[in-house]
Amino acid sequence: MAPRGRPRRRTRLGRTHLGSREACVSIGRLPDEIVQLAPGTPLRDGLDRIVSGHTGALVVLGTNPALAAISTGGFPLDIRFNATRLRELAKMDGAIVLSTDLTRIVAAAVHLSPAADVPTSETGTRHRTAERVAKQVGLPVVTVSASMDTISLFAGAGRQIVPRPDQLLDRAGQALAAIQGTRQRLNDSLDRLTTLEVHDSVTLRDLAHVAQRFEMVNRLADEATTYISAMGGDGRLAALQLHDLVDDLTPLSSLLQRDYVTEGAEAMPFATLARLDDHELFDIVLVARSLGFGGDLHLDSPIHPRGFRQLAAIPRLPPGVRGQLVAHFGDLGALYGASTGELLAVEGVTPEIAHTVRDGLTHIAERALTN
Structure with a gap:
């Protein structure tokens, strides 16, 4: 007897999270x-x-x-x-x-x-x-x-x-507006992270701030999903809005986790941020430790991306080749410094693919430096 039009409960975005205190105010779960x-x-x-x-x-x-x-x-x-x-x-x-x-x-x-x-x-x-x-x-x-x-x-x-339909619509609208604002701050943080990656100057603090914003989007999306589900068929348009706001974040968070996974771990545990309460989520040190980074690193310690996210932004680059490139060069800095000949030495890389990689990384760097 499930309500008509009820959106499916979403998988968390890969555990990610936010950083602005005003956006972290709970609208009230149902x-x-x-x-x-x-x-x-x-x-x-x-x-x-x-x-x-x-x-x-x-x-x-x-x-x-x-x-x-x-x-x-x-x-x-x-x-x-x-x-x-x-x-x-x-x-x-x-x-x-x-x-x-x-x-x-x-x-x-x-x-x-x-x-x-x-x-x-x-x-x-x-x-x-x-x-x-x-x-x-x-x-x-x-x-x-x-x-x-x-x-x-x-x-x-x-x-x-039990809220009336108009009350549910109002709460869903508040949640969607909060997600929209937080998503914009997340986009800004991701753009800044890309620029820092081009300069090879990412710190643990920078990554933790991006992870915070991802987690806040997760929490707000969970609340919005509850309101929209409780609206039954009346929540169809709000469900479409929510999908448009967050649907691309799951693969994006997965790429980030692969980029910055600590040595010896299979994946960065973004999901562990869900265990933090709202107050703890604003403790950037707790966020960094929750991501699997040990006490030997401080917030300003440099960290180096492997390159999955930037390679994924290059059109027409086969996914299998991305993995081969990362495995061969080890990190994004080495990829930026690779010559065409060095790219061709990677299994599966043809002259056309090498040209695509060089042009794609150059375009990402130029766009990052002009923003």
Whole structure:
């Protein structure tokens, strides 16, 4: 019963990250269960009908033995779910229990008796029961408040008001705007890194700043994906915007990791930056250490790219040849200094490819030096 138009959960961009403190402010994550309540889904349709009818409700999203142990009374139903049935059953006292896949109504008018010692911060009877049930049995519980006309989700330890479609659109817009700004700063950092690479003057600090900006884009993209997923079919255009902003960053981060991988490691662990909290992400020393660089290097220590990213920017250069060139010359500086004859000594390099490499690197250097 997944919402129509729901974007797939993206793979992280390769673990990368950012550096501007103002951009790192979280817009506020939504729990994954809210995606099940996206506009356009049958469940959300039924809940909206309950809100419109000014009727309260308590709906358990799933079943398990722990729930059965605290359930008494009610009417076993096991009927196909639809919005009208949910609305009519909500007129009775007690909880409505749905199947785990949300396709069937298992029971209605069920009396739930969670343990009284389960802590709750709620005051209303329905909400106190919902919070205790969610904590005790580990299932999401949805409530509709008759007096406030709001839908709440209890999942795990907290309560989340289910946003209205206009609120989700606003949050998605904020996230996309934050991504756009951070992406521009990332592009600026990458341009600067290219210039430093041409001069063979990259330091660990420079790489760490680029990695920070990649990670911030990752975090903002995760939040935006949650909002867009929760919008159901209404999030299609926002999903296209998000795709346009970040889709090219996964291969780019992979090239950077191959360029600067530490000796003896298979890949630079950009993914480890995900373990840093937002405050730690601004500690450039922690970022550098998380990338696998040891304590013998300081932030101003020079580091040398292998050349994968710049070679990938050269059109019509076969991927296999890129690897041969890097393996033969070892780093980007040696590639820039290689003569045509030295390039031709590399396996797979023809006179045409050698000419392409020389022209391509010259063009990258000229563009970097004029920016």
